[in-house]
Amino acid sequence: MRRKDIDGSESVPGFYGKELRWKREQAGLTLQQLAEGSFYGLSHLSEIERGQRRMPPDLAEHVDRVLKTDGFFARRCEEVRKAKVRGHADYYAEVLELEERAQDIEEWMPDVIPGPLQLEPYIRAVIHATYPSEPAEQTAEKVSARRERAWLFEDSGSPETWLVMSELVLLRPILGADEMAEQLAHVVEVAQRRRFIPQILPWNVGAHPFTMGTTRLLTFNDAPPIMYTEGMYSGQVIDDPSTVRQYAKAYDRLRAAALPSDVSLKMIERAAEDYRNGKRPRGLEPGQVAQEQPQQR
CATH class of the missing domain: 3.30.870 (Endonuclease; Chain A)
Known part of the structure; x- marks a missing residue:
């Protein structure tokens, strides 16, 4: 079954997630392999790749180290967070994602x-x-x-x-x-x-x-x-x-x-x-x- 592609043009989180998946696959890593050594599971990363969840700063730093992306995801995760919570308090960002699931x-x-x-x-x-x-x-x-x-x-x-x-x-x-x-x-x-x-x-x-x-x-x-x-x-x-x-x-x-x-x-x-x-x-x-x-x- 052909996997549905992610449309990164729909939103900032969608673009971020698509870039994450592209870099991960370019490195030849599975979601499980990328998650190893972090405090997060593969389902968390999968939802980030689909633009459904924001990247926590500590996970972004972990991803940058593993994928050798020179801080790209750590620098951009704040932009994604702002896009997700526009019109809401910053502290509500995670709940917005969780209530959808x-x-x-x-x-x-x-x-x-x-x-x-x-x-x-x-x-x-x-x-x-x-x-x-x-x-x-x-x-x-x-x-x-x-x-x-x-x-x-x-x-x-x-x-x-x-x-x-x-x-x-x-x-x-x-x-x-x-x-x-x-x-x-x-x-x-x-x-x-x-x-x-x-x-x-x-x-x-x-x-x-x-x-x-x-x-x-x-x-x-x-x-x-x-x-x-x-x-x-x-x-x-x-x-x-x-x-x-x-x-x-x-x-x-x-x-x-x-x-x-x-x-x-x-x-x-x-x-x-x-x-x-x-x-x-x-x-x-x-x-x-x-x-x-x-x-x-």
């Missing part, structure tokens, strides 16, 4: 609606709050980049996602009433396509495992799971197996504390309707959680 994603959002579900007014409000002095062209680039990730929740081939959001996300009026109503209605409409399972964690639930920033657990068909945590201006990929297991167990406890998905979806719909009618959504009252949930047998 993920089979399942489990996510916790304590403060805002997830980026791929955000509409443009909501995106702009979040960006302006975080970067109040940012030039308009940079904001526009970020808005475009975030909307391009809508496929994660909307495409039929996207990873299956389990999403737990704090009830405070519904109660906090980041936008005017009409725009908040439209934003929440959009979340409901996408959820009804059954590409993600929503759960709301009541504001009055008390102590829970994730009293912290955004957290995502990504699982793959061909690689170990990873955990990603994010603060306001930083993010970290965690791949240590024991730590990832701890996070996964904590996420299971979080889901158990959250309302069922059908009840959660009705809460989002009700909040959208309240905003649409010019009313401020009201949170659950103490003791109301049990009334919202169906009886368990």
Whole structure:
């Protein structure tokens, strides 16, 4: 079977990957042979050659030594990284690549609606709050980049996602009433396509495992799971197996504390309707959680 060639004209990462494969084959090396002596596997190199993953600086230096390319790949890997993350924070580069390969994603959002579900007014409000002095062209680039990730929740081939959001996300009026109503209605409409399972964690639930920033657990068909945590201006990929297991167990406890998905979806719909009618959504009252949930047998 003839191997599909890489079109290096499509993107900077594609050109970089095509050059890497050409140099490797010119040296008469397999992917496994090129990976030997590095901390990376052949699948990582294969994805770089296909333009699907960025080259870490330490791997680029290893490749330059093995292929005797006089620092070419180390010098160019920064250009590839910038091309991959344009419109996104630098620390999010690796996650952008990983989410394209993920089979399942489990996510916790304590403060805002997830980026791929955000509409443009909501995106702009979040960006302006975080970067109040940012030039308009940079904001526009970020808005475009975030909307391009809508496929994660909307495409039929996207990873299956389990999403737990704090009830405070519904109660906090980041936008005017009409725009908040439209934003929440959009979340409901996408959820009804059954590409993600929503759960709301009541504001009055008390102590829970994730009293912290955004957290995502990504699982793959061909690689170990990873955990990603994010603060306001930083993010970290965690791949240590024991730590990832701890996070996964904590996420299971979080889901158990959250309302069922059908009840959660009705809460989002009700909040959208309240905003649409010019009313401020009201949170659950103490003791109301049990009334919202169906009886368990």
